[in-house]
Amino acid sequence: MLLLDSIFIGLLEASPLILAAMGFTLIFYLNGFMNIAFAESITYGAYSAILFNVVLGLHFYLAIIPSMLLSGVLSVVVYLGIFRPALNRGVGPTEMIILSVGVSFMLRYGLILFVGPENLFLNEPNITYLQFFGMGATNLQLIALVLVLFAAGVLYWMIYNTGLGEQMRGLANNRDLAMASGINPHRTSVAIWFIAGCAGGLSGVFTGVFAQVAPYMGWNVILITMLVTIVAGVGSVRGAVLAAVVAGILTAFITLITKPLYAEVVLLTAFIGVLTLRGARTA
Amino acid sequence: MDYLIFSVSLMLVYIGLAQLLHIQFGLAGIPNFGVVGFWGIGLYGTGVLYVKAGVPLLPAMAMASLLATALAYVLARLVLQRNGQAILAATLAFATIVSTLVVSEKDLTGGVQGLGTIRFPFSDLEQRNLIFMIMLLIVVCALIWISAKLRDSRLGRQLVAIRDNEELAASLGKNTAATKRWVFAITCGLMGLLGGMSAPLHQFLVPYQLSPSLTFAVWIALVLGGKGHNLGAIVGVFVTFGLFDILIETYAPVPAEQAILLPNFKLFCYGVLLVMIIMFRPLGILGVDKPKVRSSTTTPPRELSNASVEKG
Amino acid sequence: MRLEANNLTKAYHTQEVVNIEKVTFGSAGLEGLIGPNGAGKSTLMGLLTRRITPSSGTMKLHIEDKTHPLNPFHSHQVARIGLIKTNQRIQGFDSLTIRDSLRLAATPARAEGFKSLFSGQRDSEEVEEKVARLVEAFPFADRNGYAMSGGEKKLLDILRCLIAEPKLLLMDEPTAGLPEDITRSVMDMVREKVQAGAMRVVVVEHDLPLIWEYCEYVHFLSEGSILFEGAPEEVKANRVVAEKYMGV
Numbered sequence: 001m002l003l004l005d006s007i008f009i010g011l012l013e014a015s016p017l018i019l020a021a022m023g024f025t026l027i028f029y030l031n032g033f034m035n036i037a038f039a040e041s042i043t044y045g046a047y048s049a050i051l052f053n054v055v056l057g058l059h060f061y062l063a064i065i066p067s068m069l070l071s072g073v074l075s076v077v078v079y080l081g082i083f084r085p086a087l088n089r090g091v092g093p094t095e096m097i098i099l100s101v102g103v104s105f106m107l108r109y110g111l112i113l114f115v116g117p118e119n120l121f122l123n124e125p126n127i128t129y130l131q132f133f134g135m136g137a138t139n140l141q142l143i144a145l146v147l148v149l150f151a152a153g154v155l156y157w158m159i160y161n162t163g164l165g166e167q168m169r170g171l172a173n174n175r176d177l178a179m180a181s182g183i184n185p186h187r188t189s190v191a192i193w194f195i196a197g198c199a200g201g202l203s204g205v206f207t208g209v210f211a212q213v214a215p216y217m218g219w220n221v222i223l224i225t226m227l228v229t230i231v232a233g234v235g236s237v238r239g240a241v242l243a244a245v246v247a248g249i250l251t252a253f254i255t256l257i258t259k260p261l262y263a264e265v266v267l268l269t270a271f272i273g274v275l276t277l278r279g280a281r282t283a
Numbered sequence: 284m285d286y287l288i289f290s291v292s293l294m295l296v297y298i299g300l301a302q303l304l305h306i307q308f309g310l311a312g313i314p315n316f317g318v319v320g321f322w323g324i325g326l327y328g329t330g331v332l333y334v335k336a337g338v339p340l341l342p343a344m345a346m347a348s349l350l351a352t353a354l355a356y357v358l359a360r361l362v363l364q365r366n367g368q369a370i371l372a373a374t375l376a377f378a379t380i381v382s383t384l385v386v387s388e389k390d391l392t393g394g395v396q397g398l399g400t401i402r403f404p405f406s407d408l409e410q411r412n413l414i415f416m417i418m419l420l421i422v423v424c425a426l427i428w429i430s431a432k433l434r435d436s437r438l439g440r441q442l443v444a445i446r447d448n449e450e451l452a453a454s455l456g457k458n459t460a461a462t463k464r465w466v467f468a469i470t471c472g473l474m475g476l477l478g479g480m481s482a483p484l485h486q487f488l489v490p491y492q493l494s495p496s497l498t499f500a501v502w503i504a505l506v507l508g509g510k511g512h513n514l515g516a517i518v519g520v521f522v523t524f525g526l527f528d529i530l531i532e533t534y535a536p537v538p539a540e541q542a543i544l545l546p547n548f549k550l551f552c553y554g555v556l557l558v559m560i561i562m563f564r565p566l567g568i569l570g571v572d573k574p575k576v577r578s579s580t581t582t583p584p585r586e587l588s589n590a591s592v593e594k595g
Numbered sequence: 596m597r598l599e600a601n602n603l604t605k606a607y608h609t610q611e612v613v614n615i616e617k618v619t620f621g622s623a624g625l626e627g628l629i630g631p632n633g634a635g636k637s638t639l640m641g642l643l644t645r646r647i648t649p650s651s652g653t654m655k656l657h658i659e660d661k662t663h664p665l666n667p668f669h670s671h672q673v674a675r676i677g678l679i680k681t682n683q684r685i686q687g688f689d690s691l692t693i694r695d696s697l698r699l700a701a702t703p704a705r706a707e708g709f710k711s712l713f714s715g716q717r718d719s720e721e722v723e724e725k726v727a728r729l730v731e732a733f734p735f736a737d738r739n740g741y742a743m744s745g746g747e748k749k750l751l752d753i754l755r756c757l758i759a760e761p762k763l764l765l766m767d768e769p770t771a772g773l774p775e776d777i778t779r780s781v782m783d784m785v786r787e788k789v790q791a792g793a794m795r796v797v798v799v800e801h802d803l804p805l806i807w808e809y810c811e812y813v814h815f816l817s818e819g820s821i822l823f824e825g826a827p828e829e830v831k832a833n834r835v836v837a838e839k840y841m842g843v
Contacts, residue, residue, distance in 0.1 A: 034368055086562060094314050094367050098506055099561045101499060105554025112547040223379060226372050261387035268376040268383075275369050276361040429712065437702055437711040437718070440691070444699055447688040454644065454682075455759055456674035457704050465709075571690075576717045 006253035012141050014248020015148035016203040016210075018241055020221055021228045022155050023199030025240040028229055029172050030192050031087060033096035037078060037103040038200055038225070039218030040111075045071035045201025046208030046217060047111065050120050060125045060209065064147075068201040075197020076190055078103060084189070104219075112215050120213040144206045151202055152241060155195065159237050168192055227271040288412050290529045292484050295419040297524050299477045300497075301505045301516030302426045303470045309510040310430075310439060311466055312446030313363065314371045319497040320378030321471040323385065324351040325478025330398045330488045331391055340404050344479030351475025356468035363463050375495070382493035392488075399487035419480055426473065431513050435574045442466065496550075500524065503553050507560050509567030518568055523553060596621045596658055596795050598643060598678065598763055603652035605638055612638045613819045615652075620797050621763050623812040624789040627827075628799045630816035631840050636799045637683060639816065640765050644680045645673045658762055675704065677762030681769060683799075685748045693735055693742050693751055697726045700755040729754050732784070733777065745772050753781055757788070766798045770805060782809055803841075807831065815840070 020042060027035045048067035052058045058066075086099055127138045159165035167188045170178035179185055200218075207217055228247055232239030247267060254263035300318055307313045328347025332338040338346070354377075362373040385392045392398055403411040404418075433439040444452040445459045453459045485492060500523065508519025527549040531537075537545060560567060598620040605613040613635040620626060620643075630636050641647035643654060645668050654665040656678055663676050688696050701722045711717075718726075730738050733754070735747055742751045749772045756764055764785070770778045786809060788794055800806050806813060806827065813830045815823040817839045823830060830836055 034371070082558060082562070089562070089565075091561060091565065094371070095561055095565060097314075097368070097371060098502060099558060101502070102554045102557030102561065105499070105550050106558060107554075109547045109551035109554060113544060113551060117544075117547065223372075223375055227376060230369055230372050259387060261383055264383050265380050265387070268380050272358075272361060272373050272376055275365060275373050432712040435717060436714070437707040438709060439712075440695060440699055440717075441704075441707045443690050444688045444696075447690055448686060450646070450670075451682070451686045451688065452699075453669070453671045454646065454674055454680065455700050455755065456671050456679075457707070458669075458671045460669075462707075574695075574717070 002253070002256060006256055007249050008137075008252075009256070010249030010252035011245065012137060012145055013252055014245050015145045016206045017221065017224065017228070017248055018152050018244040019148055019155075019199045019203035019206075020225045021232075021240040021244040022152060022237055023196035023203070024222075024225045025229050025232070025237050026159075026168070026192050026196040026199075029237070030168055030189060031083070031096075032172075033093045033100070034226055034229070035083070036097060036100040036222060036226075037107060038100075038196070039222035040104055040107040041071050041075050041197045041200025041218070042204035042207065042221060043108065043111065043215060043218035044074050045204030046122075046213040047115065047120075047204075048201065049122055049205045049208060050213055053122050054120070060123060064202070064205055067205050068198045071201025071204065072194040072196075072198035075193045075200070078107075079190070079193040108215055108219070117215060122209045122213065124209055140209065144209070148202070148206065151199070155199060156237065156241065158195070164188065164191055224267070227268070227275075231271055231274045285412060286533070287529075288416050289484065290533070292412070292416045292419050293481075294520060294524050294529065295416070295423045296477050296481050296484070297501060297504060298516055298520045299419075299423045299426050300474055300501045301508070301520055302423070302430055303474050303477075304501055304505050305510060305513070305516050306430050306433060306470050307467060308505070309512075309515070310433065310446065311442040311463060312367075313463060313467055314367050315374050315467070315471070316371045316495075316498055316502075317374030317376075317378035317381075318474060318501050319493055319495055320374070320381040321351045321355060321474040322478035322481070322497065323378070323381045323493040324354060325475030326481050326485075326492065327381075327385055327392055327398070327478075327488060328475070329479035329482040330401055333401055333482070334398055335391065340401070340483065344476060344482075347479045348472045348476040351478070352468050352472030355471030356464065359464040359467045363467060364460055375498075378493075378495060378498060382490055385493060386490045392490075395490060397487050397489040401482045401486055401488070403483045415480075415483060422476070422480065427513065427517070431575075434513055434572070435576055438462070438466075439574065500553070503557050505567075507556060507567055509569035509571065511566060511571035512569035513572055515567050515569050522568070523556075527552070596762055598654070598656050598797075600643065600654045601652060603639075603642060603654065604650045605635075605642055605647060606650045611819060613642065613649075615639070615819070615821055618814065618821050618824075620814075621795045623810075624795055625786060625810050625812075626795075626797045627806040627810035627813040628797055628816060629801075629803065629806060629813060629830075629836075629840065634816045635819040636816055637767060640680055640767050640799060643673075643765065644678060645670045656763070671704070674759070674761075678765070679756045679759055679761035679763075680765040681753045681756045681767055683767040683771060685745055685772065686752060687742060687748045689741075692740055693730060693738065693747075694726055696742075696751060696755060697729060697758050698722055701725050701758045725758055729758055733780070746774060746777070749773050750777060750781070757784070760793070762794055764794055764796045766796060766800075768799055768801065770800060770802045778805070785809075 023041065024035065024038045027038065045067055048070040049063050052063035052066050053060050082099070082103055086096065091099060124140060127140050129138055130142065159168065167178065167183045170181070170183055171185055171188055175185065204218065207221065224247065228243040229240055232243040250270070251263045251267055254266050300322060304315060304318060307315045325344070325347045328350050329340070329343045332343035332346055333340055358373065358377055362370055386394055403415050405411045405414055408414065441452065441457055441462060444457070445463060449459050482488065504519035504523045505516055506519070507522055508517065509515030532545060600615055600618050603613060603615045604611060628636055638647060642649050643665070645665055649666070656663045656665055656676060658677060665673060688699070691699060698718050702718065733750060736743055742748045753766070753769055769781060773781070782805065785796055789796055798806065798810065810827060813825065813827055814821055815830060815836050822835050822839065823833050825833070
């Protein structure tokens, strides 16, 4: 029963994480650096939802799509304005991460200057509490889970079964060869950054509706997203999905048997352990 | 006056941390994103020993620094031979573990209620905060001196070689893993010492002080100043902390309703500065400094060895 | 001085790259290792210097009357007992000058501890002298600066290994990327050191004239196994070598 409970709660909790991990992984895979500013794709997704849902009064479910797209556009703007020029200048992977910290600061604190540091709340649709097989969840949680799984499925299909996914894998493996065989690196990269931004935005919308919308919400999940991505191996989208699900279930399981704070400690320690065993070696 | 002494003391702590990060990242190429974790072990270690166990301040600091060294050594054993991104994530995770444990272990650390009060040494003197600032100044000067010595030494040269090409350095007989491990452990221990010295500065410890923003502030300062320059840490901290936290926050006439946004404006500017510097001056304001070595790089030409004269 | 490998194999997935029943290097002063592309020469060198972990088999280095089993060693430990390899691909320390790079290689690792922070002079006169002698023997464009061209980097790589004074030096394609006259002066210097009894050398090369000229003993490796060994004249006359390698 404990196991079943934790799988269920874990899946509910992990659903935004799965999307975030997929988006983060796409960029990691394509450009070879960990984009910490991806946290702001999540945050901006949630704030876009505030814009459409609270300010413009759209129904929550209707607000999801434009919020997601806006976050995708932002991701492309940041890529074209900052990351692409930096990559073209040959900035190394560690420096790219530091650069992304700078971008993250710019976006996050720019947002606070613009909308203020207070936490905001989305106008949730009617919530009913459903119970089945002795487990409870709100209808919103279940809809989120289904939507996220659907989005994750679409993303997964796109990467492994479409031309775009093939082009992306080609670019990541051997840029020169891919370009020689006629792949337009510019268009593919823009598409990937857009999709990654959308995934982050969607993740943010759901993270926001389950709790609240705050400037630090993206940052709060980026560490776990980073670890999930590294543990899953460099940019394996399959691995990222799997690792995110395992992380969610593990967290739920430990939370059920101990204090929630320990769940985080155990999870992070486990991640360090996995890194020790299977991280890429330098020498 | 007391506030200025406090600010300058805090700035000295930042300079010290950035100087140690210069050794770790600038010389040895280890991307430590868990600065606040090691500093925090020193801070809370000292606090707990002093408040809960009644250990006098200076021994408490020494013990906490040793603890930070030991933990850094263990972490180094686990992940230091992995690639940079893995080291970065693992150190960040370590710092998060430290701050989470500080919140959860209420009996020891006071949790979110906080832990206090930690007094300055020489508490019966009126100028105790000034004396403590001078102690910090001495420690920071010693760190700068030591890292200059390191830059000019054979060990420093080995670190640079490891950073450039670890496999090649190992193939020439250098035990690169052990060198990195010890340099990392000792510099992290010194970060712990700076944490211990921060305890009486803050007097009252709360988990909020362990947020990753300290790590980022130190990184930003170092990258701005010049990660590969021995004085990069000082310049970077002056440009960031000195300019914003001391000059603007203390002396600029900002209306009260905007003052609350000032820290956010500061961090926004840090972000912009960081992006600009990496795009346009990736080595930082000062660039990289070369070892200053007293050795004969201009030996008079000698006769070529027989082998090369007789060639062909 | 004898480097000995027994039943040495290395397989990637199911592909066996090296499978050697027994081979001994270092009995003669200057030995050659030849073989067609993909014969496993570089893998064998990597195994012997412990950069690559073997699938099975043992490697031992006999120096004077001591025997060092190499299997449990890390690559730096192999280098410390006197077995060093030059690199086929261009490698280097980008932030070290030519002289610093050589000083690094000439300094034993035990002199690079924390104590070295407080020794007044960084490098001893002895090290400086060795470095100067090597730097001035070769036409670097900027002797006080950095190795610029690929050729300079390749030459520096070989010089780094020489200045470290190995007992047994493995040279992985020393001619690749080097001008002919530089190759010859390097090889002459190597031969001189060998004849003085300072070290023994194994050269991996495709440049057969160079092998015939310098080597006293040649091993022929093909498809991961040693198929023939002998003096250059014997190897040249051997039918297997001719068939598998020289395309006769």
